[in-house]
Amino acid sequence: MKRKVSGLLTALAVVFVLNAQPPVQVLLDGTSTNTVISRHIYGHFSEHLGRCIYDGFWVSDSLGVPKKDRIRLDIVEALKKIKVPNLRWPGGCFADEYHWRDGIGPRGKRPYMVNTNWGGVSEDNSFGTHEFLELCELIGCEPYIAGNVGSGTVEEMAKWVEYLNSDAKSTITDLRKENGRETPWRVKYWGVGNESWGCGGNMTADYYADEYKRYATYARNYRGAPLYRIASGANSADYNWTETLMKKAGNQMWGLTLHHYTLPTGSWSKKGSATSFDEKEYFTTMKNCLFMEELVTRHSTIMDRYDPNKRVALVVDEWGIWTDVEPGTNPGFLYQQNSLRDALVAGTTLNIFNNHADRVRMANLAQTINVLQALILTKDRQMLLTPTYHVFDMFKVHMDARQLPVKFTSPLYQVGDNKIPAVNISASKDSAGLVHITLVNLDPNKKHSLRFTLPGIKWAGVSGDVLTSAQLTDINTFENTNKVRIEKFAGARRLGEELVLDLPAKSVVALELR
Ligand code: AHR
Numbered sequence: 001m002k003r004k005v006s007g008l009l010t011a012l013a014v015v016f017v018l019n020a021q022p023p024v025q026v027l028l029d030g031t032s033t034n035t036v037i038s039r040h041i042y043g044h045f046s047e048h049l050g051r052c053i054y055d056g057f058w059v060s061d062s063l064g065v066p067k068k069d070r071i072r073l074d075i076v077e078a079l080k081k082i083k084v085p086n087l088r089w090p091g092g093c094f095a096d097e098y099h100w101r102d103g104i105g106p107r108g109k110r111p112y113m114v115n116t117n118w119g120g121v122s123e124d125n126s127f128g129t130h131e132f133l134e135l136c137e138l139i140g141c142e143p144y145i146a147g148n149v150g151s152g153t154v155e156e157m158a159k160w161v162e163y164l165n166s167d168a169k170s171t172i173t174d175l176r177k178e179n180g181r182e183t184p185w186r187v188k189y190w191g192v193g194n195e196s197w198g199c200g201g202n203m204t205a206d207y208y209a210d211e212y213k214r215y216a217t218y219a220r221n222y223r224g225a226p227l228y229r230i231a232s233g234a235n236s237a238d239y240n241w242t243e244t245l246m247k248k249a250g251n252q253m254w255g256l257t258l259h260h261y262t263l264p265t266g267s268w269s270k271k272g273s274a275t276s277f278d279e280k281e282y283f284t285t286m287k288n289c290l291f292m293e294e295l296v297t298r299h300s301t302i303m304d305r306y307d308p309n310k311r312v313a314l315v316v317d318e319w320g321i322w323t324d325v326e327p328g329t330n331p332g333f334l335y336q337q338n339s340l341r342d343a344l345v346a347g348t349t350l351n352i353f354n355n356h357a358d359r360v361r362m363a364n365l366a367q368t369i370n371v372l373q374a375l376i377l378t379k380d381r382q383m384l385l386t387p388t389y390h391v392f393d394m395f396k397v398h399m400d401a402r403q404l405p406v407k408f409t410s411p412l413y414q415v416g417d418n419k420i421p422a423v424n425i426s427a428s429k430d431s432a433g434l435v436h437i438t439l440v441n442l443d444p445n446k447k448h449s450l451r452f453t454l455p456g457i458k459w460a461g462v463s464g465d466v467l468t469s470a471q472l473t474d475i476n477t478f479e480n481t482n483k484v485r486i487e488k489f490a491g492a493r494r495l496g497e498e499l500v501l502d503l504p505a506k507s508v509v510a511l512e513l514r
Contacts, residue, residue: 023449023500026408028427028437030456037428038313039085039399040362041353042392043144045318047092048127049118049371050333056369056378057135058127065381068138069131074383075369075376076138082375082392083399086142086189088317088364089132093117093199095191096150100160103128104179117199119332129164133185142188144317144364149193149208149215149232150201158218161190165225186225189362191317192216195259196232197241205244208232212249230315230362233257234299242299246306255313255362258299261322261372262289262345274323274336275473279444282341282472283415285321286442289345290420292319292352300359313361316353320366320373321345334371338386338476340469340484340506342373346391347424347440347467347508350398354426354438357403365392377478384476387484390467394486394510397436401428404435404457408450413443423448423503435459435513444472444506452499459513462499464489468507 046052058070066073090098094117102111103125110125136143145164147157162172164187173184192215194200196208203211216229231249233256234241245256264272264285272281299314321342322334329335346365353360365388366372375389403426410421422443429435435457441448466489474484489509492501503509 021411021449023451024408024411024423026406026425026450026452028452028454028457029405029407030429030435030454032405033402033429035358035403037354037357037398037401037403038361039083040142041350041357041360042082042084042396042399043086043088043317043362043364044079044084044368044375045088045092045364045366046368047118047371048090048094048098048115048123049092049367050330050335051370051378052367053127058131063381069134070126071131071135071138073138075378076135078376078383078385078389079139079141079368082389083396084139084141085399086144086362086364087136087139087368088144088146088191091117091146091194092318093195095146095194096148096152096200098148099152099156100129100163101156104130104175118334119330121332130179130181133187143185144189144191145187146191146194147215147219149196149211150199154215154218157192157215158220161219161227162222165222165227167223184222184225188226188228189230190219190227191230191232191257192219193232195235197235197238200232205241206248209245209248212245213252216249216252228254230255230257230317233259233315236260237295237298239298239302242302246303246312250303250306250312253312255315256303257315257317258295259318260292260295260316261318261320261366263322264288271322271324274326274342275339275475277341277473280415282444283413283418283420285341286344286348287418287420289321289348292349296352296356296360300356303359310359314356314359316360316363318366319349319363322372336372336374338374338377338388339472340387340474341472343387343391343467343484343508344440344442344506345373346388347395347438348442350391350395351424351426351438351440354398354403354428355406379478382478384478384481386476387467390484390486391508394465394467394508395438397430397434397510397512398426398428398438401430401436403428411443411448422446423450437511437513439503439509439511441503441505441507447505448503450501450503454497454499454513457513459494461514462492462494462511463514464492464509464511466491466504466507466509468504472506
């Protein structure tokens with residue numbers, strides 16, 4: 001009887017071994033370190049939209065939280081921790097209706113306007129140029145300002161740049177000094193319009209290219225403040241826009257933008273809920289997210305034709321998941337919750353950007369607080385860090401590190417007849433010689449075993465972090481702020497010269513090789 005049972009067990013073991021998938025072989029090439037992953041890939045976006053600026057960064061005097069002026073310092077601390085490198089402002093669509101002179105001088109005297117893009121609410125202009133730049137100084141990040149092409153003038157934009165960046169005496173720089181700022185800020189990143197094909201003026205590519213050159217010409221370089229001019233680029237797969245801009249104005253810009261949002265259902269009219277979705281909708285979301293790989297590849301190929309030395313940056317200054325708003329909230333405020341699915345979108349997109357760092361040198365997630373794929377949600381005095389925030393925390397090790405090429409064939413994740421690559425990876429080596437690998441497993445049902453060969457990399461041990469949760473729909477709430485959180489990862493080890501690991505289902509993992 002005993003012999004029969006052990007025979008059965010052996011047979012079962014053989015069946016198991018035959019059915020088990022061999023580990024995925026990954027080649028991480030430590031001998032090729034030509035490209036730097038710009039820290040500006042990890043940028044963020046703060047528009048005058050819903051509760052991002054007002055009741056987000058900028059709160060009422062009476063709110064009982066630590067503040068500098070009316071800037072929330074708990075938020076500043078959280079953003080410092082993830083080393084936010086740049087912050088884009090004031091929009092978005094809002095930028096092309098924003099007149100900077102309305103947002104300077106004594107606050108009580110600033111004009112009011114209607115925010116026609118976002119909910120038709122009244123904007124009191126209490127958060128303007130000085131307040132934004134103070135916020136950037138507190139966070140320790142570069143400002144990235146989008147100027148108004150759609151409804152502004154060349155003169156208005158030119159004077160804004162002079163106000164910000166000139167150290168010479170003029171009526172406009174005297175005004176800056178009267179308003180409390182003696183020295184210029186020397187703002188570097190300058191957007192010439194936003195979505196000029198849509199809310200920024202509904203222009204054709206040809207027309208905008210000419211307008212771009214006119215506005216960009218008079219947005220001057222001042223002493224010690226060369227301007228990095230960024231042209232408004234394509235809506236997702238509009239390759240003609242990139243072609244036209246590169247052909248007509250490619251030699252007059254530092255960067256060209258690309259906007260692409262991940263819609264769970266793929267439809268703008270019914271995007272899908274942030275918190276309630278089935279596996280089929282999750283699959284479609286991730287398929288739409290992975291489209292970023294094709295987008296950056298094809299836009300880069302066009303740019304390569306006009307700029308083979310890759311001088312012009314592809315600036316993906318709006319990306320992220322865009323769902324239906326939370327039930328009961330103002331539809332114009334774009335407030336959505338943030339689940340483990342959002343973390344997988346963030347990790348996957350950042351891996352794509354890292355792997356295209358030769359061309360993608362700046363990017364901005366939309367948007368920092370209380371809007372779209374937010375890092376932070378607030379409710380009165382409370383704030384919570386979303387799963388997406390944790391991904392930025394895990395990936396910050398790649399900032400300004402040298403990209404390491406990763407080669408492998410991903411196992412597939414299949415739903416019905418449709419398949420997508422289950423695993424995505426990027427890697428880098430920092431200035432201290434530490435190698436970091438970030439991995440995402442999109443498969444919600446299966447772990448994947450990986451085996452790395454690492455030519456050119458000297459390492460003795462590995463440690464790591466993991467972000468996952470029981471359900472893809474899991475979120476952090478004001479009642480339970482810590483449900484989706486970073487934990488220590490013990491699933492990786494050294495085996496001879498190789499690194500082996502089991503990548504858990506629906507997870508983001510960050511490894512450090514020492
Ligand atoms: O991020 C929200 C909006 O999406 C921005 O204002 C606009 O540029 C884009 O269409």
